[in-house]
Amino acid sequence: MLLQITTTHKPATDLGYLLHKHPDKFQSIDLSIGKGHIFYPESSENKTTVAILLDIDPIDMVRGRNRSNNFSLGQYVNDRPYVASSFMSVALSKAFSTAMNGKCSNKPDLVEVKMPFEVNLSVLPAPKGGENLIRRLFEPLGYYVEVERHILDEKFKDWGESKYYTVKLSNTITTQELLQHLYVLIPALDNDKHYYVSQNEIEKLLEKGKGWLSSHPEMEEITRRYLINLGSLSRQAISRLNEEEGIEEEGTISQEEKERKETLHQKRLKLVLEQIKKSGAESVIDLGCGEGKLIRMLLKEKQFKRITGTDVSYNELTKAKDRLHWDEMAPRQKERISLFQGALTYKDKRLEGYDAAAIVEVIEHLDENRLKSFERVVFEFAKPKTVVLTTPNGEYNVLYENMEENAMRHTDHRFEWTRKQFEKWANKVAINNNYKVEFLPVGEEDSKLGAPSQMAIFTYGN
Secondary structure (H helix, E strand, C coil), rough: EEEEEEEEECCCCCHHHHHHHCCCCCEEECCEEEHHHHEEEEEEECCEEEEEEEECCCCHHHCCCCCCCCCCCCCCCHHHHHHHCCHHHHHHHHCCCHHHHHCCCHHHHHHCEEEEEEEEEEEEEEEEEEHHHHHHHHHCCCCCCEEEECCCCCCCCHCCCCCCCCCCEEECCCCHHHHHHHHHHHHHCCCCCCCCCHHHHHHHHHHHHCCCCCCCCCHHHHHHHHHHCCCHHHHHHHHHHHHHHHHHHHHHHCCCHHHHHHHHHHHHHHHHHHHHHCCCCCEEEEEECCHHHEEEEEEEECCEEEEEEECHHHHHHHHHHCCCHHHHHCCCHHHEEECCCCCCCCCCCHCCHHHHEEEEECHHHHHHHHHHHHHHHHHHCCCEEEEEEEEECCCHHHHHCCCCCCCCCCCCCCCCCCCCHEEEEEEHHHCCCCCCEEEEEEHHHHHHEEEEEEEEEEEECC
């Protein structure tokens, strides 16, 4: 596994002082199951590159305590020696601890200097998120991101693409900021650790994430993945990060700035909640509830006496229970909620009898030839009085920087409709099932391309 950091700061040799590693020396550090080698492929006044090469011992790795793989031969057949993971974070921390802590004894003024950096990572795993996740984690921090996805096997191209990427990052920041970002985000993308994760891992995260993580739009996602989805630890870390953000915002950030920083997904959920409340519904079902963000919002409203979430993924429902603090929930609250696994393309009696249904960014994950089944399940058989449905606006994609032409926002999306396509489909659904429908934009609107997401509110009966 190789990581390279390049700067063209003048003089570029300042990087050696910041990292406390002399460009003329080849140095090695001992890791728990191998070694990390630090060297400079290039060092001049105009351009300097430092590299870390990990040499992981697969035999030592088998003796390790962590057994996070999901199959019986996982400790023998795995990608750990070849990908950027928690091994790389540990290596960065050991090799460049002084720089990561914001210290430079020879040239202390350099600590605060923002330098142009280019980082090359090969190979970076990003399970359950892929390129979209890589961009969501790095781009809000100001990085320009280039991603190359690798296929599983050059000889057997029909096997398809893998979860592995070569990533190039560019940004102008301090050396400390760069190292802290890499330390946290590499294992967060990998979603795994080679060592036992305990309470002190929260302190590492808060220390390395100080000043940037609490305000990151994907703070919760980063925290959960960094802590390998351990519910109790994640809840503690998120709570402390939210407190940190609240203290900083109280006297220094205006309401206008808070609203600007609010993520599109938060705006979407708020608008969905607003429309459901407006309908007068007392019973609500969230179809495709995922990790339960909307359900948590619904729980805070006394108007809703019965709240249900369903998702095709059992793992997502487990996360929803965890984030709802299900085991510690008061009995009266728990009586209001039910969660179950199910698909939206098969008739299911459990979906019937609700005043309102929320379907938030779900239909684009279905093949278009399955939409007729979806329509019948929801609008013909379940038949809630109100349906609030959102989906991306494909026209808006051209406004996203670095997004390739005709690409979609998520690797699992089967389609992303224009506003006309969405309205045509929704109007047809309404006519066929005795609903009326109105449309709303979700997010900040562009005068020509509309909002990033679009909403249809279906009301039963004419």
